[in-house]
Amino acid sequence: MFEQSTPAVESQLLDIRRAFDSVAANYDGPRGNNLLVQRMRRMTWDTVRDEFPPGSRLLDLGCGTGLDAVEFARRGYRVTAIDWSPRMVERTRALAAQVTTHPRVDVRHVGIHQLDRIEGEFDGIYSNMGPLNCVPDLGAAVAECARLLRPGGRLVFSVIGRVCPWEIGHYVLRGRFRRAAVRAARGVTPVGMNRHTIWTRYYLPREFYRAFAEHFSLCGYRALGLFMPPPYLLDYYRRHRRWCDWLGRLDDRLGGLPLLRSMGDHFLIVMSARSRP
Numbered sequence: 001m002f003e004q005s006t007p008a009v010e011s012q013l014l015d016i017r018r019a020f021d022s023v024a025a026n027y028d029g030p031r032g033n034n035l036l037v038q039r040m041r042r043m044t045w046d047t048v049r050d051e052f053p054p055g056s057r058l059l060d061l062g063c064g065t066g067l068d069a070v071e072f073a074r075r076g077y078r079v080t081a082i083d084w085s086p087r088m089v090e091r092t093r094a095l096a097a098q099v100t101t102h103p104r105v106d107v108r109h110v111g112i113h114q115l116d117r118i119e120g121e122f123d124g125i126y127s128n129m130g131p132l133n134c135v136p137d138l139g140a141a142v143a144e145c146a147r148l149l150r151p152g153g154r155l156v157f158s159v160i161g162r163v164c165p166w167e168i169g170h171y172v173l174r175g176r177f178r179r180a181a182v183r184a185a186r187g188v189t190p191v192g193m194n195r196h197t198i199w200t201r202y203y204l205p206r207e208f209y210r211a212f213a214e215h216f217s218l219c220g221y222r223a224l225g226l227f228m229p230p231p232y233l234l235d236y237y238r239r240h241r242r243w244c245d246w247l248g249r250l251d252d253r254l255g256g257l258p259l260l261r262s263m264g265d266h267f268l269i270v271m272s273a274r275s276r277p
């Protein structure tokens, strides 16, 4: 682990590991079929396809059950996938074993805070749906990404955003004001999942980019799930499907515009490694 690890940070990391271990078995149950998740995932897939030619060597940070890693391997990328939850790692290994891709996905039980254990040079590093929100020391992870990426290589990250209008409206209407304000917290904040705690940091895209600016230039960012409801409002989506699909088209058209791109359930950000001195 990084040198600045303290007992408090290590205990938070263990909480996060337990939380994701506890949901790993069912992670692709209702959630895997969640059309709102799939919509965001497709945007990340399209961006990775546009940024890297097949054959590129990619590193997946926080691979979860391996849906992205295995899909990219199927498309001809060479993927190393890491996750901090051993149960998630097992899921990725099991999924990778079901498909015959060559080379196979290289799956490792390594945390993003342990990237110093990974060797080699990558054309791209991606992370989908928020693993970087769980990293205690983002600056240390940035330095490791800079070490692992070839000059000119790119980062494609989907990160949980700070301003999600749907979430604020949803909880305010139910009188749950503290829950509505959870993303406003500065620094790390506890978020419950399956009776466990995920210690989470929320970011605005510009705030997130500041941690990377020394080693990476910003190529662009856009909102994911701004007009469309967030994934946990799937029932609302099912009841109002035509209206929500129309909102989804608004996301596609307007999610990259100034101001709007800084909001949403997640944001998708692309950065390019500066040449090393």
Ligand SMILES: C[S@@+](CC[C@H](N)C(=O)[O-])C[C@H]1O[C@@H](n2cnc3c(N)ncnc32)[C@H](O)[C@@H]1O
Pocket: 016, 017, 020, 021, 061, 062, 063, 064, 065, 067, 068, 082, 083, 084, 085, 088, 110, 111, 112, 113, 127, 128, 129, 130, 131, 134, 135, 136
């Ligand atoms: C919301 S899930 C997203 C999983 C996957 N990327 C996806 O798109 O479905 C977050 C994942 O990040 C992992 N994670 C959390 N903290 C991590 C850390 N410090 N290092 C590596 N993985 C971590 C969790 O175990 C979990 O699998």
